[in-house]
Every structure is written in C-alpha cells, then in structure tokens.
Amino acid sequence: MYMYDDFDAAFVRGRVAEFRDQVARRLDGTLSEAEFLPIRLKNGLYLQLHAYMLRIAVPYGTLDSRKMRQLAYIADRWDKGYGHFTTRTNIQFNWPKLKDVPDILDALADVDMHAIQTSGNCIRNVTADHFAGAAADEIEDPRPTAELLRQWSTDHPEFAWLGRKFKIAVIASEHDRAVLKSHDIGVRIVRGVADEPGYEIFVGGGLGRTPMVAKQIRSFLPKAHLLPYLESILQVYNLQGRRDNKYKARIKILVHETGIDRFRELVETRFQEKLPQFNGVNQKILRRIEGSFVPPAFEAAQPMPPVLGAGLQSWIDTNVAAHRLDHYGIVTVSLKGIGETPGDASSDQMRLLADLAEEYAHDELRVSHEQNIVLPHVPRRHLPAIYDRLKAAGLATANIGLISDIIACPGMDYCALATARSIPVAQQIAERFHELGLEHEIGPMKIKISGCINACGHHHVGHIGILGLDRAGVENYQITLGGDGTETTVIGERAGPGFSYDEIVPAIERIVSAYLDVRTDPEETFIECFRRVGMTPFKEALYPPEEARSNAA
C-alpha cells in the first residue's frame, strides 16, 4: 500500500484548502458557474438529478481497512449511509451538500485519499488489474507504474484542460482483467528481448458514442521512457485533438481520423525531441513507490478446515480465484446481491469488509471494474470464517462471473445525463434468473448495462450489452451481443430494434433460452456459442414472427 509522504500529504491538504476557497468564491459570485463547473469536476464533484455527487478516487482500486472505514464514516456522517463502487474503481457518494464537500475532502486526506481528477477534461484516476500482486500470471505488480502515473498526472500543468476526459489503465499479464483496450492509453507490462520488463502501449480506445478498440502504438518501450512517451502522446492529442464537437474530442477520434501509423509518427517525432530534455525519474521517489507494493508477509501453508456446507462450497467455487500461492485464494465479494443495486455497499458492509481484510487478509482490499470488492490475499484456511461473516451481512452471494453479476451504471435513478434507468433492469434480470434457478446452468455470462450512450456501464463489451435510451419520452433498451472486454476485445453487435422497460427482461430471457438450445454442450459458454453460431438464432429468438409471438403468449 502506498502511504503518503510529507509531499503527498501537503499537496492534498493544499488542494482541499484551494477547493474550500473556490467554493467560497463561487458563493460570493467572483467565480461564475461556468468557471466553477470544470473546477468542481476536477475535484470529483458533479451535480446529478437530485443532488451533488462526489466521486472519490481509489487509485488502481487499492484500499486498506483504514481507508474503507473512513469511506463508511463519510457515508454515515455526510451522506445517506451507502456508497456506489464504479466501473472506474472509484466510489461515489450520491447526497453530499456543496457546503460539506471541503470537510469531506479533509476527512479523505486524513487517510491518504482524495477526489482529484475523478472527473473533468483531464487525466483521470489511473486503474489497474484488480488482481495485481496476487495473480499467478503477472510479470510484475502493475501498481508501481500506476502510482508513478498517478503522481505524474496529478495537477499536470500542461494537461489539466484537455479537449475531453483521458483514462489510463495498467496491467501486467497476457490476460486482461482491466478492459485495457477501452482506455485512451493502455499500458501493458511485457518482457523485452533480454527478458527485461518494459511497456507495450495501446492508444485510442474508448466506449461511448463511437466505441473503439485501442491500437498498439509501441510494441516495446523501455521502462525509463514511460513519462516522456506519454507526454508526447498527450501533447499531440492536446494540440491536435478536435475541440469543435464534444463527441469527437476523445483521442480515439484523433487516432482514427489521423490513422494509427501517421499518429505514431507524430508521437515518435515528438518523443525524439523530448527524450534528450528528460533526465529520468527521481530514483529515490521511484524506489519508494516500488517499495510500497512488496508482497505481504505470506503465511506458511496450514491445513484447511473441512468444507461442510454446500453454500460454502458453491461460494468457493464461484467467488474464489487461484492465487499465486496454492494455499491462498483471491476472494471476490459480490456487491450484486440478488435484487440489490449493483456496486452499492452500506456503511456497515464497508466496515465488515474492512474488518475481514484486517483480520484475515493482510489488510488489503481492491475495487474491481466489475463493481465488486476483492480480498486479494486470503489464506484458504480462513475461507469458512469469511464466508460465515459475509453471509450474515448479506454479502455472500455466489455469483461472480454469472448472469446476475451485472455491471450497471447509475442511470436515470441518479445521473443527470441518463436517457433511461439501468439499476432496476439489472435488479430484475438478476431476480428473474435466480427465480428460475438457472444461473449455474447458464455459466459464465457478462451482462453490462448503461443508461445512456456514454457507456459507463461498458455495454459494448458485455456478452449481452444493454443500452437505455429515451424514445419519444419512453424508456427503450437496445441490445448488443458478442461484446468482449478481455485481451480479445470485441465491440458487441446490435441485435435490432430496442425493447420497452417491460419487455427488456423477457427479451434477455429469450436470448438465454436460445443459447441453452443451441449450445453444443454445457461446457460451451455463451460467448463461445455466439462466436460459433453468430447473431441469427438470437435474432430469431428476440424478434419472432408475429404469429409465433401470439401463440407463445
């Protein structure tokens, strides 16, 4: 865990004081609303439908018990007792008052946290693989790189007023658990010819109105060159990215319109100019960062208590992934209780998660982009005890990777930009398939729901994607199929005309029964089946001829 040094602490406090002053100037009118808006966004503060919303950064998704308890405290003291974990591995509070926000930011600074650059047209909070440090397949822990990028991008004077938001993710394995290729810049740690670690760089990914898969711009970048290389990309983007149209202002459009080869040339030219002026990263700082992510003091293997209940066994099978050590497991705690709001946690649940991390799991927690909480280092012998405590708090849902483990953005229940609701659709789908008892029969399935074209719910990369729209004043849901957010990223294909709020759950049910009908055997997953048979059987299931419909009814 990275702990703030004096510089970090003073910096974050300085920013809190600055924001306190900005709020005062907004209230006395010396800052206009137009001027205050981007300033508050850069401090994580939105105005939603019913209230302000404060988005707090959880850099590369990493938390410890102290931080998690402080989030619980904030939820109780200044909000309504719960928070919402997002697909950017941040947490949002939905009910803060403007006048309280500086105090909330101070409370965050008390535990080495902040809300800086969680919104606005700047470099956003850097994300990483949520299994970092625990996965067997990683080359090294991606978080030192992510922390270096957090520091480099924080209050970067040149890139604080970009044409649009800018998201960076870092992973260190072949297998992509962080949707790398939907980021403006994706950094993947790879090994070079002499086995030395370096970076493969992707650029121009993004979901939203024009979804694009990021393209490789550099197959290998020496580690020491990361900052000048990223500055080169950002500088080309800042100067040449479009500013005439909000929907064409992301770097993906520049890369697309310029062509990746020409764009690479521009970046490399800039990079060759910058490199001689760059004297390298301060080694003392770098070593301190690297030293902050050493593995915990793992215990020696000890006997595992017998697994007695079927519930425990099912939870272990579904929610516990392999750790780099055999006698450890990576536990994903589902924030997708059947009928609950995906990604929401109450303050009591946050405190329980903090307790479990502290008592059993080397005091580490992660937020995953799939809106769940991960305990990355759990000795397997503790699994029964953890399960019992989770169960008592309603957090033992055994559904990771299954049809009820749905990503859903806040949608029109909170978000001012929404065109339809997402949350109740997710709730109803989870409830329906739970009632049918089909979750395990269906197997691995990723449903992702966004409440507008901005695609915060990653619907384009869902095996089944659902996009909520407003069609002549009525909620309408468009389905995409075959999306994939892993190393083989694919943007899903639109199935056809949308469905009303009342029709969307039955439509999903028809897709699933078509899958169960056409799969070769239970081992063939939905996405494998879709790749084999294509859209046709699903289209037929979704849009049966009029007659078949009325007969079925």
Add this chain to the structure above:
Amino acid sequence: MTTIVTGNGISGDDWADRDVFAFDCFWNGQELPEEPLAVAFPNDREAADLVPWLDRIGLIVVDFPAFSDGRGFSVARRLRELGYRGRLRASGPLVSDQLRAALKVGFDEVAVAPSVAARQPASHWKVGAQESYQDRIAV
C-alpha cells in the same frame, strides 16, 4: 487597460503602445519594425514554424479563446522545448486558478480579460509556493 499578472502580482501592460504582429507576419511580406517583435500566436498553429525567427521575437502572446481551451498550455511548453527564451504571455479569459499551471508550462505572465479582471481582484491571483508532482518525480 489590460491587466497583466505574473508570479509577483499585478501590473499594467508595458507593451501596450507597441504593435503585436499577426502570426503570419513573417510569411506575408509585411514590413517589420525594429526588433524585438511581439507576435500573436493562435493556439491551433504549429510552434515549430516560428523557430527560424525566435531570436527576433521578444514577446509571444498565446491566445486562449476560452479558459477551458487548454491548447495554449501545450503551445507554451512546446515553444520552451524548442528553445524560445523570450517573454511568453497567455491572453484570454483565464481564471486565477489557472495561474499556477500557466507559470509551470513556461508562461511569464497572463493578460487577464477585462470580463474576468472585473470580478477577480489582485488578491485572487496567487500561486502559492507549492512544489508540483512533476517537479518532484522528474530530476
């Protein structure tokens, strides 16, 4: 009168009675007076184009059409990277909260738009002594 803000406070514009030439003055055959020259730099032009003339220029005024249009910050950084050592001014409706970034990327001063100057007194235009993350991580 234009208000000029630097890291040291507010002053008037000491270039006010001299001309500021358009970016294209070097190419359009225009007769240019004695040096040093002041040049207006639109934020969508290429900084490298000015390189042959940099030592004839005493002031580059980079235009900010809106405070939220941050291209000027990269223009300044680039001019400095290309070796320009003369005065560099940001001009437009920047707000006081942007002064720190402006100075960091290489601007010497900000010419504040009257619409902003009317609301933001001198006391708002302060930088603080804070070191930046970029200063600390790069040697």
Add this chain to the structure above:
Amino acid sequence: MAKKFNPKMATGNDLLEGDVVYFSDGRWTRVIGEAELALSPEAEADLLGRASQFPNQVVGVYLTDVKLDDAGRAVPAHFREDFRMLGPSNRPEHGRAGQGA
C-alpha cells in the same frame, strides 16, 4: 396549424444543497405543486428570464413541460422529471417520495 403549446415550469438545482427546486413567482420552492406555470410562448420566455436571475442561488435553470392532473396541479410530462421529483426508483426512501413531499 400551430403546434399545441405545452405548459412549462422552470426548474434547477439549489447551489448549496443540490436539491431540485422549482421557480414560483420570484422565489424557489422544493414543492412541485407550487411551481409557476407558463401557459404561452411569451410567458415561457418571460418565466425563463425571471428564473435566470438567481445565479448564486440556483444552477442549471431550464424549462420543462408539465401536464395538469385532475386537480389542476402541475405534474411532469417527461419521466426524467418524475425521477427528479421523486428520487431514485431503487431507493425511494432517500428521495422526496420517501420524505412525503
């Protein structure tokens, strides 16, 4: 034929609290039933003009269509305004609906 005119109200969010507020004859109220209605295009422009006079109190002011219920009270014409009026549908207890407003 002229398009049928939809009555409008002016709404926004309270700067300090963030709450949804409606404009009513020179002041802002949290009670939708008190919202002032514009019943003609001229009245609409006038309403927006007057509602925009409070930049340091209310932000994001806009006009939205209303329907009249049987008792002649203003209710939102669009579902987005229903949510703004009532609060999140997944946690109705946290919105206005839960507070009996």
